Amino acid sequence: MPSHLHSPSALPQPRRRAFPANTLAAALAAAFTLTGLLAAPAARAQTASATAVAYAIPAGPLDGALTAFARASGVLLVYQPELVRGQSSPGVQGPHAPAQALATLLSGSGLQAVVAENGTWTLRRAAAAAPVAAAPAAAATQDGASLAEVRVTARAESNGRTEGIDSYTAAGPSGAATGLALTLRETPQSVTIMTRQRMEDFQLETLAEVLEQTPGVAVSRQSDMTTFNMRGSTANLKVDGNRLLSTGWGWNSHTLYTLDDMVEIDRIEVLKGSSGLVNGDGNYGGTVNLVRKRPTQEFQANVKAGAGSWGSRRVEGDVSGPLNAAGTLRGRLVAAHREADSFRDNQHSQARTLYGTLEADLAPDTVLSGGLIYKERELRGSSGTTPIQAYSGTGVAVPLMPRSYTNGASWGGYEQTSLGLFARLEHRFGNGWTGKLQLARDTVDTPELKIGYLQYALPGAVQYGRYADIDDRNDSVSVDVQGPFELLGRRHELLLGAGITRARTTLQRGSAPGSSLTAAGLTYEGGGGAIVEPGWGGLAYSNDLFSRKNRYVYATSRINLADPVKLIVGARVSDYDQQDVTDVSWYNYSMRERGVVTPYAGLVVDVSPNVSVYASHASIFKPQSAKDINERTLDPEEGATTEIGAKGEFFNKRLNASISAFWMRTENTAETVGINANGNTISRAVQGASRRGYELELSGEVARGWQVQGSYVLHSSNLSSASTTPEHQFKLASSYRIDKGAVQGLTLGAAVRWQSPISTSRGAATLRQDAYWVTDLMARYQVNRQLSLSLNIDNLFDKKYFAGVTNFTSQGLFYTWGAPRSVNVAMRYDF
DSSP: OOOEEEOOOOOOOOOOOOOOTTHHHHHHHHHHHHHHHHHHHHHHHTTGGGSOEEEEEOSEEHHHHHHHHHHHHOOEEEEOHHHHTTOEEOOEEEEEOHHHHHHHHTTTTTEEEEEOTTSEEEEEEGGGOOOTTSOHHHHHHHHHHHHHHHHHHHHHHHHSOOTTSOOSOOOOOBOTTTSSOBOTTTOSSOEEEEOHHHHHHTTOOBHHHHHHTSTTOEEEEETTEEEEEETTEEOEEEETTEEEOOOOSGGGGGGTTTTOBOTTEEEEEEEESOOHHHHSBSOSSEEEEEEEOOOOSSOEEEEEEEEEGGGEEEEEEEEEEESSTTSOEEEEEEEEEEEEEOSSTTOEEEEEEEEEEEEEEEETTEEEEEEEEEEEEEEESOOTTOOEEEEETTOOBOOOOOTTOOOBOTTOEEEEEEEEEEEEEEEEOGGGOEEEEEEEEEEEEEEEEEEEEEEOSSSOEEEEEEEEEEEEEEEEEEEEEEEEEEETTEEEEEEEEEEEEEEEEEEEEEOOOOEEHHHHTOOGGGOGGGOOOOOOTTOOOEEEEEEEEEEEEEEEEEEEEETTEEEEEEEEEEEEEEEEEOSSGGGOEEEEEEEEEEEEEEEEEESSSSEEEEEEEEEEEEOOOOBOTTOOBOOOEEEEEEEEEEEEEETTTTEEEEEEEEEEEEESEEEEEEEOTTSOEEEEEETTEEEEEEEEEEEEEEETTEEEEEEEEEEEESOGGGGGSOSEEEEEEEEEEOOSSTTTTEEEEEEEEEEOOEEEEETTEEEEEOOEEEEEEEEEEEOSSSEEEEEEEESTTOOOOEEEEEEOGGGEEEEEEOOOOEEEEEEEEEO
């Protein structure tokens, strides 16, 4: 069972913005101005064991009394839930030292507490425990090593937080598949968690970099556009469980989040397979949920600076902790700045992130939190979604270009700002029931996006495009309650939820007349750096609107059929609306679905104390805008995933392992079959499109200090378009921390990934990338408790490979190079 942890917890003109050089400096200055505010109450909290506090904790369930005690006293309290299950407490009133108050609360329970050197209070049965008043040194000597492990496990499992657990796995809880707070082993679907430690060890700083090393995810690049594929479908995206339904033209949608810095993210939960129960509509391959860092109960702060290949420079800071002596108000401020050139000619990017959040205990059982995330990003030298040409539309081969080649103009690109606002109200009712209300708004503003690129297609051409006033907005409101109930002498769980998500994109789109390469005095081989920016005056601009809305209710229940057998059943009912209005008839849609039911069922059977087997059946639906040859919109795509497997927890839940087999079947799957006379895509509805495969995954600590995360994935499909994603993938990352000897404090690691061939064809022409390996290395040296130095080498053997292949039908076949070898060094200081 998981440990519980309680602690105080005409020509459209772009809207211009400044990118001041001191933005990050100001943010970091503000962050560490707060250090004094945060450190003072943290220091006072360390003396909690000797300071009298006024308590008003009524008699009642022991678990609730302990929660109230921890919040009032500032004590970090850890215990196994089975120790307090079903027990009552007499409560405590008036001023008491924390040790006296806890002893009163535990009266008659048979429990006592021990105190570790680090200040953690851990409940044990009285026969095996020393009194709470015992000297910390003695308590630590009694069971120092195991006590430290208990604290780490409790941190990981109390709310799913992975920061500070030094692990490549997390047991949960996670609601990624069902909404219920379940461990990975209790969840009857494949779920992968990329922990904070995994991201930091291998310097995975953007969402694309993280998912490139995530088991079961294939990252495909199309010039500056990045897509994430799982089980033959693109991924759904969520932040803190709130769905992002971004819409819009072309590559605009794909640049919104894939390049985002992950500095404010605690972990990334990746659900494989259909997710209709938690999403309603969407893609059936999987869902990526980014979970943000929350304020910590104890003071902590760090700064980090790094530099690397292609002039990359990055600095970040993070400060968190209590803002008052009681610890009932907590805050966190995170900032980062990154800028770099690219292995591609004439390309430069920079990004800034500022994240702030507050968390307040309104009452012993009520927590209100909220905050904002502000980001600025700039990209120059972009060619949009047009990669390097390998074959013309008539099958003429184009000479292979070097990896540094770009067909994009140096002036092409964009400046972008995004602002996310969120609030969360959580309450613990009686009898184990909890409720949560969440509100979120994410906006991304791109005042101007310019594109200029070369095209080889005979005869060669120079193409231009300009978008103005691109405004993307995502809003969501959700509420849910969950808790236990008794039926037929057994204890079960129930979750009820409802909400609404809305997305809206508006933009103005215009195109300048193109010219031939000859008229422009350019050659394709020379690249796009010499493209002259045209005058943008006099362009005709469209006013485009894209909108999505999803309203839903859902319910999930975990039924305890027998001690080792749990049945999970649920269903979601969704209303869906889509409205797209453009000046191009092909892209005008008005779609509406009402009362769409997406059911879910899963069975988990514990076959031993450490191993469970499971089976699940999940469904999803996806309204689509694809049209057939008669310009009729295809019916919504419907699909289901059936999965069976086994999961194990080993070494006191420090290591997770799983094996699964899945079958996916979809109806009305759109597949491109050609282009009509107007240059628009013609699709056909494929009935009974199937995908199948299996996955093996291992994550966690195989021996003290030795972390691993690895997977092998097979995915096959009967769709011809599936050839652009690998059928087989193997990924393995490992690191080892040396705790003794002359090199004590040194951590060494490596990450390798392999994938089978990918290809795309047009007529007799085929563009193929053979199977390949990529190897990354890492090393970190902990100089002392505060200072560490790190070195990362990506693509150690400088493998030359295509990171994506694309078929533009009449225009030909295209490829995007993967990144060459790069080196990064960094220094981190923890306060």
